[in-house]
Structure formats: C-alpha cells, structure tokens
Amino acid sequence: MSTPQTKPVDPIIETESLVEERISVASNWTLVWWRFRKHHLAMASAAILMALYAIVLCPDFFSTQDPEFTEARQAFIPVQGVNFFDEGRLDPWVPAIVGKRNPVTLRMEWRTDPSQKVRVGFFVPGTEYKVLGLFKSNLHLIGSRDQSQRIFLLGSDRLGRDQWSRIMHGTQTSMTIGLVAVTLSVILGIVLGGISGYFGGWIDQFIQRLIELLQSVPTIPVWLALSAALPREWTPIQVFFAITIILSLIGWTTLGREVRGHFLALREEDFVLAAELAGCSRARIILRHMVPTFLSHIIATSSLAIPAMIINETSLSFLGLGIRPPAISWGVLLQEAQNIQTLALAPWLLIPGLLVIVAVLAFNLVGDGLRDASDPYSK
C-alpha cells in the first residue's frame, strides 16, 4: 500500500496507549468507579437509592400533608392518580373523590370523579415543618393548590390518614435503620474480625467460636424474643436504636469472618513488613495500610447486607414487635394491610410493600455491581 511514510503514529494506537496510561495512573477508586459505571442496572439502582435517601433527609418536603392528620370520615379513600395535562396544557390535576354510603353495608363507598378536577401544583405552600430540625419551611414538592382540599395520591388508611405522606415518613425510618444497622455491623465486624485476624492465637480462637455460636442462633425467633423484651414505655427513638442494635448483633458475624480472612492473607505481605520496619504503630498499619486494600470489598458486602436488614425490620414491625406506632416505618404501614377483608376493600394499603421490594432490589443490584467492580484488576 502507498501509505505515506511520514505519518507519525497510527491514531488508533495512540488513543489506546493514552487509555492505557490513564488506567495505569488511575487510583484504585477511580478504577472501581469506571467499572461500576459500565453496569447500567447498578447505575439506575444507585439513582433510585439516591432518590430514596433524598426523601430520608427531608420527608416533609415530599409529603403532601401531616402524616398523623386523622379524619375518620375520609377512611379508605382510593388512589387519586395525577394527570399532568388538562385540555392540551400542562396543568396537573387529580380527580375529585365522591362518596356515597352503601345502604346495605352502611360503609362509605368512594370513587374518583374525573369531571371534577382538583388542581395540584409543584412547590406549593402547605403545613409548616422543619428541615433537619434546623430551619422552618412550608414548601412541599407536590400538593393541592387549594389548601382546604386534601388530596390522597396513594389513598388513605382506616383512620383517613394520607398514605403518600405516611410512606414518605416510613421511608425515613426504614432506610435509616438499614443504614445504621449495617454501619454498626461493619464497625463490629472490622474491629473484632481485625483483632482476630491480626493477633491470632487465643483471641482469634475465642472470637471464631463466638462467631460460630452466633451463627447457629435461629435468627428470627431470637430477634422476636429480644424485641419483645424491650420495655413498652420506651420512646420511639429508644426503640429505634434498640432494634438497630438487635439487628446488627448477629449481622456482624459474616463481615467479621471476611475481614479476618483478609487480615490473615495480608499479614504476611511485604508492605506490612515494610510498614512495621518503618516504625508504624499497629493502629496505623491496620488503618492506613491494611484496611484500604480490602475496603471496596467491605463496602460491597455491606451494601448486600442492608436489604436483609430492611426486610427484617419490616417483618418485625409487621408482627408488632419492631418499630411501634406512632413511629412510622414500612413495616408499621403494612400492619394496616394485615386483615384480608380490609385488603380486599383497600388494596392500595399494599403499596408500602412495593417500596420495600424496590429498595431491596436496588440495594441488591448496587451491591452486585460494586462486588464486580471492587476488584478492578480482575477480568
């Protein structure tokens, strides 16, 4: 071929070597991020989780009204779906609710009436609340423009409380419990697993036997018994922390095992010896040199542990032994759906369960993505 001899470098080869150079100088975390980014499902799930944690930060902003506002005459109102367009213009509205008492069962029967429109708006003023307990606001993401008119985006429960607002507040409790319980497990797991793997000897033996003992505990019955043992007069905050501690007491064992394995493998590595010879203290060797090498694994494992915590909290609360009303969590909300006759009448009471499934799925997918990405040098 008559390719000109003067052409310096093939452009494709050049970009390839540039890519290679970028990879070879990128930090471990950048590599993890690059790999994680390729995992589309995990990225989408991460977006969902971020949205859920935005709700955790300020549930009042996302709710349409006070979650505790009770109005028995507005019980079991069905879902009022939002329509964004009215006669071709962007003008969101929900159909109004009309009720009629059934002459036989004497029960109010509600239906939506699209001919009457209740205007809704975004960023509308409503009930006042405090953002993170700091400053006051009365702005709500979505709400009825006419403040005297209540809207029920996800229906209402047997006491006429707005389920949409209650779900927002439940999200705060349930998502926080998962996170706090896993954080506690991680701390326990790293400390005890680290001690076990780093020092070895009888301490290692003792901690290993303890882990074995805890792992052969039948979890759900023992959790139930422990939660039943919480005093009835405790405040919701106390119960909340007690439940997280109960959940993490058994949760740390898997992590502890994993951390110990990593420590055992790393103890013999040259860089640890080098750090020891350089005169580093033990704490520095562990925290500065050893932990960062397997931190990404720990994060992946713990993000896979959060969904189990969420499911357990939901189940405990559902049975009436976890978070208790007046505190709101997804499990507490699902308690309303316990009765099959009620459920036949108001199937929208199952919606909090959908949220549980979405959250757990998202955590699982993110965890899988992280696990695959956490070892950036593997194929």
Next chain:
Amino acid sequence: MARFIIQRLMLLPLLMVIFSIMIFAIVQAPPGDFLTSYAATLASSGSSVSMEQLEALRQQYGLDQPIPVQYYRWMVSLLHGDLGLSLEYQRPNIELIGEQLWLTLALAVFSFVLTWLIAIPAGIYSATHQRSVLDYVLTVFNYVGVATPNFMLALVLMWVAFSYFDLSVTGLFSADMAGQPWSWAKFVDLLKHVWLPATVLAIAGTARLTRVMRANLLDELNKPYVMTARAKGMSEWRVVLRYPARLAFNPLVSTIGWYLPQLFSGSLIVATVMNLPNIGPLLLRALVNQDMYLAGAILLIYCFLTIVGTLLSDILLAVLDPRIRMGQ
C-alpha cells in the same frame, strides 16, 4: 468419619447449655412477669385479682425466686423431659408444642422439597442456556423473589385468592376437619391447604438456590474436562448431568444445614400471617404475654433444630467430599 461425627455430637450438649442460658436471660428480661400482664389483661376486661392471690400464684410458679434459682429449676425439669406448664393455657407445654411441631416440620420439609425440585432444574437450564429468553426471565424472577419479604408474598397471594377466586386460604385444614383425629381424608385435606404456604416459603429459597446453582455450574462448564467429554462425543445431556452438575451441586449441599433452620424460622412469619397451626404463632403469643416457660421451650426447640441442621450438613458434606473428610 465416625470420629468426626462423635466429635461434633459431643459439642451439642455444650451448645445447648449455652443457648439455654441465653434464652432464659432473654425470656425473663421484660420488666414484670406473666402475672403482671395477666393482671393487666384482667383489669382491662373489668375483673380484678387481689394482691394476695397474685402473690400466691407467684409463689406457686416460683416466679418470686431469684433468677439463677428459676433457671436451675427450669433446667432440672428440662432434664427430666418436662418442658413445664404454660402459664397462659394452664396446660403442659409439651402438649401444646407437640400438637404443632409435626405440622411445622411437615410444612418445612414440604417446601424444602418443592424448593429443590424447582431450583435445581431451573439453575441447570439457566446455566446451559445462558442469555436465552427464559434465562433472563428466571433471573428477573430470582431477583424479585429474593427482594420480596415472605409475609408480603403471603399477603398478596391471600388477597388475590380472596378477591378474585373468592377462596379463603388461611389455615392448614378445612373448618370441619381441624378438630378430627388423623385419617386419610384429613391428610388429603392437609395436602389441599399446604401448597400455598409451602409455595410462599419456597419462592425465596428457590430464587437464591437457582442463582447459586447457575453460577456454580457456569464455573464448571468452562473447565477443560467438559470439552474433553464433548470431544469424546458424549451427548450434551450426559456431559452436563454426569460431571459438572454433580460438582456444582456439592456447595449447595453444604448449605442445607443453614437452609432448614431458616425454613423453620421463616415459616414463623408466614404462619402468623396465614394463621397456620404452627409453633411460630404460638411463640409470638407466648412472647407477647410473657408466658416465659412456653416461649423458652419453643426457642430451645428452634436452637436444637438449627444445631442439628448444621451438624447434618457438615456430615453430608464430609460424606460427599473426601477432601473435607481428610482435612479433619
């Protein structure tokens, strides 16, 4: 092999003693005792008991003794095969539990068999037909199955059966069969009812097991010996089932021991939702009413089942895999 089993068996009593202390500490931890909550229940229904009566009852049940003495008494009677008297039902615990233990075990075994019957073929299909439509369907199903809490699934199924088919699917027996002595008709009736709770319990387990089976088998299928077998002209069915499937199966067997106890515990919540005659709801009621000897006895049974389950899986694994046997 015999030595290995004996070693593990010797550990069993020690574990049970540790667990019994732990359980006793938990069940007597709530403030007050059964009699305070009993008095509260009576008071709320309008009648009342005098302080003297309560004190007499407390003495009769030994609730006035210090905790170590209470524990000692409990242990001594346990060793005599006496699980104590239920404070609430005023009946021996062993009777109360015995009625329901068999049904609990039957439900667990039934859903266990169901899980494996579905999960293993599904896992093998997914691995051999990787990236096929059915593989994707199974994967989605598995993710959702793992993400759905058991009780939620039970609720949805009950709701669908109730509002679309007008079926009430609670309980394990029809109303007219529940009180009858065991007979063939009652057994058939049980089979008619057991499938729904068993399916609920099996779905989460199936999802997990299918995933593990698929991953294990995929690892094995890439190994050179599979290619050798194909090169020799073996039919695809024989290649897959004869070697890789068996190897992929091994790690699963080791988890049987964890899986069985999980089933017992998991059935607790489903049984409560579906109103099944199971030791789960019995435990829940006992815990709420502080019927401590009944709760303690049920918790001990759960612990015993868990330990035996783990032991069984260790033995099974040692039988299946000589490398583990030799390592001991």
